[in-house]
Amino acid sequence: MNAPVKSAKLIKGATSDWEMVIGLEVHAQVTSNAKLFSGASTQFGGDPNSHVSLVDAAMPGMLPVINEEAVKQAVRTGLGLKARINLRSVFDRKNYFYPDLPQGYQISQYKSPVVGEGEVQVDLDDGDSVTVGIERLHLEQDAGKLLHDQHPTMTYVDLNRSGVALMEIVSKPDIRSSEQAKAYVSKLRTILRYLGTCDGDMEKGSLRADVNVSVRKPGEPFGTRCEIKNVNSIRFIGQAIEYEARRQIGILEDGGSIDQETRLFDPGKGETRSMRSKEEAHDYRYFPDPDLLPLEFSQDFVDELAAALPELPDQKKARFIGDIGLTPYDAAVLVSERESADFYEAVLVALTDKARDGKLAANWVINELFGRLNKEAKDIAASPVSSAQLAAIVDLIGEGTISGKIAKDLFEIVWNEGGDPRALVEARGMRQVTDTGAIEKIVDEIVAANPDKVAQAQAKPALAGWFVGQVMKASGGKANPQAVNDLIKTKLGL
Amino acid sequence: MTDLTSLTMAEARDGLARKTFTSVELTDAHLAAMERARALNAYVLETPEQARAMARDADAKIGKGEGGPLAGIPLGIKDLFATRDVRTTACSKILGDFKPPYESTVTTQLWRDGAVMLGKLNNDEFAMGSSNETSCFGPVVNPWRREGSDTKLVPGGSSGGSASAVAAGLCLGATGTDTGGSIRQPAAFTGIVGIKPTYGRCSRWGIVAFASSLDQAGPFARTVRDTAILLRSMAGHDPKDTTSVDRAVPDYEAAIGKSVKGLRIGIPKEYRLDGMPSEIDRLWSQGAEWLKAAGAELVEVSLPHTKYALPAYYIVAPAEASSNLARYDGVRYGARVDGNNIVEMYENTRASGFGAEVKRRVMIGTYVLSAGYYDAYYLRAQKVRTLIKKDFEDCFAQGVHAILTPATPSAAFGVGEKTGADPIEMYLNDIFTVTVNMAGLPGIAVPAGKDAQGLPLGLQLIGRPFDEETLFSLGEVIEQAAGHFTPSRWWE
Numbered sequence: 002m003n004a005p006v007k008s009a010k011l012i013k014g015a016t017s018d019w020e021m022v023i024g025l026e027v028h029a030q031v032t033s034n035a036k037l038f039s040g041a042s043t044q045f046g047g048d049p050n051s052h053v054s055l056v057d058a059a060m061p062g063m064l065p066v067i068n069e070e071a072v073k074q075a076v077r078t079g080l081g082l083k084a085r086i087n088l089r090s091v092f093d094r095k096n097y098f099y100p101d102l103p104q105g106y107q108i109s110q111y112k113s114p115v116v117g118e119g120e121v122q123v124d125l126d127d128g129d130s131v132t133v134g135i136e137r138l139h140l141e142q143d144a145g146k147l148l149h150d151q152h153p154t155m156t157y158v159d160l161n162r163s164g165v166a167l168m169e170i171v172s173k174p175d176i177r178s179s180e181q182a183k184a185y186v187s188k189l190r191t192i193l194r195y196l197g198t199c200d201g202d203m204e205k206g207s208l209r210a211d212v213n214v215s216v217r218k219p220g221e222p223f224g225t226r227c228e229i230k231n232v233n234s235i236r237f238i239g240q241a242i243e244y245e246a247r248r249q250i251g252i253l254e255d256g257g258s259i260d261q262e263t264r265l266f267d268p269g270k271g272e273t274r275s276m277r278s279k280e281e282a283h284d285y286r287y288f289p290d291p292d293l294l295p296l297e298f299s300q301d302f303v304d305e306l307a308a309a310l311p312e313l314p315d316q317k318k319a320r321f322i323g324d325i326g327l328t329p330y331d332a333a334v335l336v337s338e339r340e341s342a343d344f345y346e347a348v349l350v351a352l353t354d355k356a357r358d359g360k361l362a363a364n365w366v367i368n369e370l371f372g373r374l375n376k377e378a379k380d381i382a383a384s385p386v387s388s389a390q391l392a393a394i395v396d397l398i399g400e401g402t403i404s405g406k407i408a409k410d411l412f413e414i415v416w417n418e419g420g421d422p423r424a425l426v427e428a429r430g431m432r433q434v435t436d437t438g439a440i441e442k443i444v445d446e447i448v449a450a451n452p453d454k455v456a457q458a459q460a461k462p463a464l465a466g467w468f469v470g471q472v473m474k475a476s477g478g479k480a481n482p483q484a485v486n487d488l489i490k491t492k493l494g495l
Numbered sequence: 496m497t498d499l500t501s502l503t504m505a506e507a508r509d510g511l512a513r514k515t516f517t518s519v520e521l522t523d524a525h526l527a528a529m530e531r532a533r534a535l536n537a538y539v540l541e542t543p544e545q546a547r548a549m550a551r552d553a554d555a556k557i558g559k560g561e562g563g564p565l566a567g568i569p570l571g572i573k574d575l576f577a578t579r580d581v582r583t584t585a586c587s588k589i590l591g592d593f594k595p596p597y598e599s600t601v602t603t604q605l606w607r608d609g610a611v612m613l614g615k616l617n618n619d620e621f622a623m624g625s626s627n628e629t630s631c632f633g634p635v636v637n638p639w640r641r642e643g644s645d646t647k648l649v650p651g652g653s654s655g656g657s658a659s660a661v662a663a664g665l666c667l668g669a670t671g672t673d674t675g676g677s678i679r680q681p682a683a684f685t686g687i688v689g690i691k692p693t694y695g696r697c698s699r700w701g702i703v704a705f706a707s708s709l710d711q712a713g714p715f716a717r718t719v720r721d722t723a724i725l726l727r728s729m730a731g732h733d734p735k736d737t738t739s740v741d742r743a744v745p746d747y748e749a750a751i752g753k754s755v756k757g758l759r760i761g762i763p764k765e766y767r768l769d770g771m772p773s774e775i776d777r778l779w780s781q782g783a784e785w786l787k788a789a790g791a792e793l794v795e796v797s798l799p800h801t802k803y804a805l806p807a808y809y810i811v812a813p814a815e816a817s818s819n820l821a822r823y824d825g826v827r828y829g830a831r832v833d834g835n836n837i838v839e840m841y842e843n844t845r846a847s848g849f850g851a852e853v854k855r856r857v858m859i860g861t862y863v864l865s866a867g868y869y870d871a872y873y874l875r876a877q878k879v880r881t882l883i884k885k886d887f888e889d890c891f892a893q894g895v896h897a898i899l900t901p902a903t904p905s906a907a908f909g910v911g912e913k914t915g916a917d918p919i920e921m922y923l924n925d926i927f928t929v930t931v932n933m934a935g936l937p938g939i940a941v942p943a944g945k946d947a948q949g950l951p952l953g954l955q956l957i958g959r960p961f962d963e964e965t966l967f968s969l970g971e972v973i974e975q976a977a978g979h980f981t982p983s984r985w986w987e
Contacts, residue, residue: 055597059822061590062577062599062701064736094818096864098841105821156837158826286864288873291708291815294737 010178011219014250019216021246022223023176024136025238026211027189029168029199030143031074037142037166038065038108045205049148049159057164059103064292067092071166072296074198075115075140076306078168081196081313082135084119086303090139092293096286100158101145109169110139111287115296121172121192122315123184124333133185134173143167168199174213174223179242183235186210187337190235191314195339209233214245216253224249225259229273232266241266245273317342325349325359334367340381341371344388351392358399365395369412385416393422402426403433406478434479437488440472443480444488447471455493462495499524500664501981504568504721507667511557511567518557518567521667522550522611525569529613529665532638534986537650537660539574539632540582541614549611556609565728566609571666573657574615575622576602576712577701581612585703586630587620589823589848591830599701600733601670601712608728613666617656620850621820622677622705625924627655628914629852637685637907638663638982642949645985648907651681651924654715658685661715662982668716668725672702674709675808676903676928679940682715683902683953686942686980688722688970689715693961694935695740696726698733704819706812707738709932717979719941719970723747726963742961750964751971756790758965761895765801766927768904775901775952778944782899782954785976786969796895798886801930803879808929809922810863810876816853817860823848855918884934891959897969900927902940902953931957939966943977951980 011018036043039056056063079086093111094104116138124130145163149156170189176182190208193199201208210233215226227249229241244266249259263282264273289295312320314336321332336342348362349355370391374384394411397403403411403426411422411431426432434440447468448455458464468489473480489495499521502510510516526543546569553567577583577595584590598606606612619629626649627635635655637648639662650659654671658681661669671678673691682689690713697712704710714725727748732741762783767776783793825831825844832843849857863872890898904926913921931938937960940953954973958966 058827060595060597060828061583061585061593061703064700066735066737096818096821098821098824100826100837103822103827105824106818284866286861288814288818288864292738
């Protein structure tokens, strides 16, 4: 509610400006080998109903037993969200009938969640940053999956996902634009992946969001919200919000009012449509699950998990800026994926002079390596250039053995053919020429051959760059650019 | 040779050990008795082949000196317990011909210790009832009759089949479950012993759930000692049931015959109901006198919230049941009645699969949990439950070791006598027993006398948490004084 107004992105309506108010409920599948209350496997992509225990199928007399690892994952996530960890929480039953819900109820946490209030720092592309409050995080069971395309008149049920542990992470209504919402989900995903508590794979449904959207005139109280269920990509979250906010503004500006309802996003049409109204909403008849005792653990349990927590993106970014001198932008790019940051850190470790070349290495990881990986749609895990090879290339530049330009050629060779960069430089004669005598000879020849350019450069010293280019070309890119620069200035009397 | 079906479990155990008879002989005697007693409708499934195979196995182990504590002992199993590959229905049409691919923890432990399964015993549908008249297999008949009458009487419920079978000599012991009195009330109605142990003492895994926070398994037998023998095998921690308690199981049989001298026995004044039959009152006083004569000290105690227990119970139990029974939806197992869409299929399946009393409780439970009523009913009932529990804690804190009450407000009644329009009349049967479930305490029913018409009456002893041993010691004092109660075998 108290997000800074300056970062609010107002929408121009026909009659006035409008502000979006957005809150997200993100469902994140807990990374764990077993389900929340049964020992069945959580592996993705098994044959239908191949990962189903008696508990998951809700056979008579079966009882849930909490998976301790899932609890640890929830606590780790809570710590990563700087949230209050509740040493006592309660599992409730959310009752409703649906064929993908074998028990006839979902075991969730209603009144007493395992994690309470926290916050996420969200950096935006324009350099601004906002803090999004976390209301709570609770553990709950996922449902199964209905298969409507297997039989002309019947629907089949696959219970592989039934009972898989989810964390529902509920934000406060602190988000004011679709950009913020997307950035929030990206950041949340990054944190979860750093923590190793959720793989964040939205294509497999490991991360999905229910998006609550309302609009108001700035300064007015919250409007009536609509909940858009189960949006499964960051891009769709943005589209759904944009569409929904404009739909609501249209209604309000026409003198209408918003009905509180649950809506679905249709990615094909880019629209949201009504799923059920408030009146049609289920009465879930929540009550504490009598099969489970309250979930209780000690502060020591929490402290142990906290001590073993990995460095999180915000901390890592601060370290990259403070210790290595990266720009906030470069640091943000590197930490946005744990694998990228890990790769960069591996390059740092392999560098001969981290203090000298740390920044250069960041440029090379971001521009050359990521650029090339993007172009070929490759994952960093599949990079043909290893962190050690990239570090060797950066070393060669830093120590002046090769120029940046040669280094790009070297990178190409390593990318395509592999090999030890240092050995390649020797074998292929790519070593930079720092012998001023040799360079001077080339400079003299070019100066002598281009008297008109000399005159121009003497009138306008910036044009000396033309000579630098010619000399570099003539040397096959191997001349030390600094030495070339100095010599040309001397020769031209600049 | 004496009638093998008249032996106590302890006698049978000794006979087997001395090789006076074999488990196969013992089992065959019971299978024959079951066949002759089908009029009682105690068994809903007889498993003679399995019984004989288990008996042969037991005899072999006894021969090698490897018999467990229950080696060769034929038992009946309430149909609420899942038995692997053996039809388990909770006596509801909705489970149809369900054969579980698993075995409940309690029965697994019984077979581990060498017991023999004779078959599955009748019970009220999903254990909802106090007369065993709601079973889809029809009512169970009590082996007892009023003197000079052939009116069929109920054995009580919900474990009516278990009680009737034990009383009629159709097994040496049986399992039951008790959510509001379902072991103790039928035990009292049939003149046998039944104990509901402390909540958490036996695993609930594999027992069809009625009300999870109240359900607890326990044994029936014809003597206190026999129930002690059975409970030892049934009890124990189970990692598959997080409400089961990790606590060593004592040798309950060792408590039999232990002096009760100096034990303080609470007599709760709130259990003296207005209009209670004088014979119940007399039985209660008699029981107290017997305990006093054995050296126990009687103290009047107060359990002030007793009168709220029954109404609170009939909120909590149906609430949990309404949710526990949601899984019977026709989708994965059991009966299914098709419809034009999923909602119709649910409605048709549940409308035809559940009996009237189950539907009533599902509706009550759904109502008390619904938005706007939760606080007034469910939440308030839970608060009452806390107060009831505290009543007992206060009482035990004053040095009381156990509490003596009547087990039921009357003797067994006639089949169809209380199935009229007012369900409360039936619910009142549990007036003395539900408090014990609400507080999670152990309670034992021991036969203590007969009413004017010659029907058995029982007394209930309520113990401190996990102090079943004291209940066995005290129960045996009453048993010694009151003697045993055996019905005449009119059905043979």
